[in-house]
Amino acid sequence: MTYRVSVRKVPSPGGSPLSWDSVSINRLTDNLDDLLLTSGFDTKRVRNAVVLLHPNLVRPHRSRPASFTDPRVILATVELFRRYDAKEIQVGENPGFGFSARRAFFEAGLLEPLTKSGVKLQFFDEGEWVSVPNPNGRLFRDVMIAKPVLETDFFVNIPKMKTHMLTQVSLSIKNLLGIINDDQRILFHRNDIADKVVDLNMVRQPDLNIVDGLWAMEGQAPFHGRTIEEFNLLVAGSHTAAVDSVCCEIMGFSPEEVPHVQLGLNRLLPGWMTQNRLELTGDSIETVRKHFKRPVLSSMGQFHGVECIECGVCNGCLSAIRHSLDWLKDEIDLSELEPVTIVSGRPMPNIKTLDTWTGQLILFGNCAAEFQFFDMARRQKAIWISGCPPHVLDLANLIRERLKRSE
Numbered sequence: 001m002t003y004r005v006s007v008r009k010v011p012s013p014g015g016s017p018l019s020w021d022s023v024s025i026n027r028l029t030d031n032l033d034d035l036l037l038t039s040g041f042d043t044k045r046v047r048n049a050v051v052l053l054h055p056n057l058v059r060p061h062r063s064r065p066a067s068f069t070d071p072r073v074i075l076a077t078v079e080l081f082r083r084y085d086a087k088e089i090q091v092g093e094n095p096g097f098g099f100s101a102r103r104a105f106f107e108a109g110l111l112e113p114l115t116k117s118g119v120k121l122q123f124f125d126e127g128e129w130v131s132v133p134n135p136n137g138r139l140f141r142d143v144m145i146a147k148p149v150l151e152t153d154f155f156v157n158i159p160k161m162k163t164h165m166l167t168q169v170s171l172s173i174k175n176l177l178g179i180i181n182d183d184q185r186i187l188f189h190r191n192d193i194a195d196k197v198v199d200l201n202m203v204r205q206p207d208l209n210i211v212d213g214l215w216a217m218e219g220q221a222p223f224h225g226r227t228i229e230e231f232n233l234l235v236a237g238s239h240t241a242a243v244d245s246v247c248c249e250i251m252g253f254s255p256e257e258v259p260h261v262q263l264g265l266n267r268l269l270p271g272w273m274t275q276n277r278l279e280l281t282g283d284s285i286e287t288v289r290k291h292f293k294r295p296v297l298s299s300m301g302q303f304h305g306v307e308c309i310e311c312g313v314c315n316g317c318l319s320a321i322r323h324s325l326d327w328l329k330d331e332i333d334l335s336e337l338e339p340v341t342i343v344s345g346r347p348m349p350n351i352k353t354l355d356t357w358t359g360q361l362i363l364f365g366n367c368a369a370e371f372q373f374f375d376m377a378r379r380q381k382a383i384w385i386s387g388c389p390p391h392v393l394d395l396a397n398l399i400r401e402r403l404k405r406s407e
């Protein structure tokens with residue numbers, strides 16, 4: 001069996017993720033129609049069907065218009081499935097980490113236009129969850145999936161094309177994190193996130209993936225990346241791993257550099273590496289390729305005035321620390337802070353004692369709690385941030401709080 005993936009550079013529809021009109025949505029709808037027909041999509045599959053669209057709306061904010069699925073793409077997809085005679089169109093998301101879906105739709109500027117156009121909004125975090133057995137999963141025995149995802153006739157995944165601090169890229173495979181319950185979402189946000197997201201893809205493969213690269217994001221995404229305006233690329237295909245492997249190549253990554261995509265190919269499409277199972281239609285990868293700036297995960301030596309000591313630490317804590325420091329450096333001059341040392345990971349037996357490090361000591365993550373046992377005298381002076389990993393903004397909030405108090 002081959003998997004078809006369709007790639008299209010489209011003319012600029014006009015407007016932006018923050019402002020658009022019906023002319024730009026109609027123009028984009030025509031381009032999407034062309035993309036799907038080129039990908040071999042059979043429109044009869046959605047006639048009289050309930051169609052659920054799942055965009056990426058993780059902490060949308062007007063200052064980061066390329067970090068979430070472009071509202072123009074969502075509205076054009078709604079329009080397109082209407083043309084294909086879908087019975088009902090729904091749009092659903094769970095942004096996770098304490099950010100409500102209702103707020104995410106509002107911040108993305110979608111609450112009103114989608115409601116007005118008769119779309120049924122599915123706030124997954126306010127609805128029911130169903131535990132689905134996952135016999136072939138490596139990490140998750142059962143996965144808590146939002147009920148509408150299991151009930152819909154046709155499930156459309158609409159991720160954003162962007163790099164990602166923790167997983168190198170965030171595309172179709174990873175976007176399925178938005179259909180699971182928060183209790184499971186926060187778990188395994190470490191190196192094992194790669195197997196975790198592939199497990200999710202085993203439970204419910206979307207029927208169609210449309211990757212939104214109208215505006216894309218590179219570097220320290222999703223919160224501190226650089227916006228690539230007017231990239232105007234759309235990619236569509238039926239299998240998440242096949243689509244993501246093509247998107248990686250477009251972004252200048254080899255799939256082997258991206259653990260969850262490589263695992264996705266190995267585990268979801270056995271034989272992919274040895275047989276030619278990709279059928280590419282539309283534009284060639286070479287003609288649309290752009291080398292996206294890679295995200296940098298480590299904070300060591302990157303922030304003047306903040307010493308970061310990374311011992312036996314995994315990607316979960318590294319990503320959370322880097323997120324917080326990237327966030328803070330946009331707000332304050334870090335070099336003017338009182339000296340601070342952030343220690344993450346596990347100590348080794350002959351490690352220096354805590355009092356050799358400069359300034360206020362912050363032990364970050366559950367693993368770092370072990371440092372306290374090496375130097376009982378300093379035990380009261382280190383601040384410990386618990387979690388495995390802690391929330392990405394815990395460190396930023398702590399430093400902000402200390403600054404406020406010192407003022």
Ligand code: SF4
Nearest residue numbers: 316317365366367388
């Ligand atoms: S606490 Fe340890 S295992 Fe957990 S994310 Fe941090 S370094 Fe990884």
